[in-house]
Amino acid sequence: MKEKKNVDAGLIWKTLNAIAINYDDWNKSDSALLYHKKVFNYFKGNDTLKIGSTYNNIGNTLLKKKKYKEAKHWLTTGLRISELRSSDESAKKGNRFFYEKATLYTNLATIESELNNFSEAEKLFVKAHHFATNSMSAEKLRDLYWQRAKFFTKSKKYKLAIEDHEKYIKLRDSVFDVKRAETFAELEAKYQTEKKEKELLKVKTKVAERENEIKRKNTQFVILSLIVAGLLIIGYLIYRQQKLKNKQQKQEFELKSAIAKIETQNELQEQRLQISRDLHDNIGSQLTFIISSVDNIKYAFDITNSRLDNKLSGISDFAKSTIVELRDTIWAMNKSEITFEDLQIRIHNFIEKAKIAKTDINFNFTVDYQLKECKFSSVEGMNIYRTIQEAINNSMKYANSKTISIDIKPNQDDIEILISDDGLGFKIDEVLLGNGIANMRKRISDVNGLFYIQSNENQGTKIKITIPKKCKKA
Structure with a gap:
């Protein structure tokens, strides 16, 4: 009696599984999940080890519904069941073992990719490829290449994505041709079976012949229905495959466009590097020659004219200052983007040089670690650096200050830069602001920032700059 119960449970499981899979194919995922989970009414405890594919099917349906964490739970359970069932070495020799493992690892890798766990996804795809290759199933390899192409696209490995996409297209077309041939073969087999049954029925009595005639007509109706259904299914498959092909061609075009964009950016970077090298080799060497020539003139001749001596010294200092600015420009051009850490180091180096030039001024420089x-x-970074540099220079030249402070910190969606000194100050309403202030305003305006200046006599000067924050979220 117990054996009969087990047989009935097995038949019920197969029936519920078939119904659920049909619902899944019709994109009725809720109904599919309902019938899959009904299986657990007949299998409890250790008996669930016999229905590992149910866990896999539920996980696959949840994956289609984009419920990734829930799908991962079911698929992981299915994988554990598969490991327990395949502990026997003989089980590992069959194609079914590799087919099941290929499905599980492909789905788990897809989930990790969708959850942006790229490192884990890549490890799982390696296992999926091993099992798909050994399963001798073109369908499993096709599914692997499709999911892995999407993963490589998402992780910006475009060359690998294109390679997997091309492999997928080849396998997809071959699998479709095989399935279509199998569908027609199945219909033909059913037709031949029915035909033989009709021939056997002819030898029976006239009464039986009459009954068989009725059955024959019914059979013809069923066959016609099957043929029509088969044709409809084939038509639907062709339509869906064409739709997928169009979508894949669009994705392929987007991939190629992305690659072209990257190549263009690389060409622009090469051009920037070439220009910076030309600036360094040509203009830099020419400025160095001017400095050397002026110094040689001063030391080679006994110059008694103080105005001439001061003029030559001014030319030398101007050339040296120009070389410093040229180096800053080359530094910016050599980078497609400038991190705040780069900017912080550049400002720190400038302040260290300023300390040497003005030993009587105390400098305070602080940067909040959140801005790292x-x-x-490169243009934005240079504008910010030049503005801070100009503000410090103004304080050193005109303010007669003892302390200059530079404080940089985040403020909601902005970065706030405060440059202050304890120098002489001035009345903003009574003083005509020079080109230096105007240049600072223009530079900050070009990076979509705001520039404020506040000063009073004998109360020092404060310059406040706010610029939009472009930082990675923690």
């Missing part, structure tokens, strides 16, 4: 991941374009 912020980035700017």
Whole structure:
């Protein structure tokens, strides 16, 4: 009696599984899940080890519904069941073992890719490829290449994505041709079976012949229905495959466009590097020659004219200052983007040089650690650096200050830069602001920032700059 119960449970499981799979194919995922889970009414405890494919099917349906964490739970359970069942070495020799493992690892890798766990996804795809290759199943390899192409696209490995996409297209077309041939063969087999049954029925009595005639007509109706259904299914498959092909061609075009964009950016970077090398080799060497020539003139001749001596010294200092600015420009051009850490180091180096030139001034420079991941374009970074440099220079030249402070910190969606001194100050309403202030305003305006200046006599000067924050979120 117990054996009869087990047989009935097995038949019920197969029936519920078939119904659920049909619902899944019709994109009725809720109904598919309902019938899959009904299986657990007949299998409890250790008996669930016999229905590992049910866990896999539920996980696959949840994956289609994009419920990734829930799908991962079911698929992981299915994988554990598969490992327990395949502990026997003889089980590992069959294609079914590799087919099941290929399905599980492909789905688990897809989930990790969708959850942006790229490192884990890549490991799982390696296992999926091993099992798919050994399963001798073109369908499993096709599914692997499709999911892995999407993963490589998402992780910006475009060359690998294109290779997997091309492999997928070849396998997809071959699998479709095989399935179509199998569908027609199945219909033909059913037709031949029915035909033989009709021939056997002819030898029976006239009464039986009459009954068989009725059955024959019914059979013809069923066959016609099957043929029509088969044709409809084939038509639907062709339509769906064409739709998928169009979608894949669009994705392939987007991939090629992305690759072209990267190549263009690389060409622009090469051009920037070439220009920076030309600036360094040509203009830099020419400025160095001017400095050397002026110094040689001063030391070679006994110059008694103080105005001439001062003029030559001014030319030398101007050339040296120009070389410093040229180096800053080359530094910016050599980078497609400037991190705040790069900018901080550049400002720190400038302040160290300023300390040497003005030993009587105390400099305070602080940067909030949260800004470490912020980035700017090379033009934006240079504008911010030049503005801070100009503000410090103004304080050193005109303010007669003892302390200059530079404080940089985040403020909601902005970065706030405060440059202050304790110098002489001035009345903003009574003083005509020079080109230096105007240039600073223009530079900050070009990076979509705001520039404020506040000063009073004998109360020092404060310059406040706010710029949009472009940082990675923690």
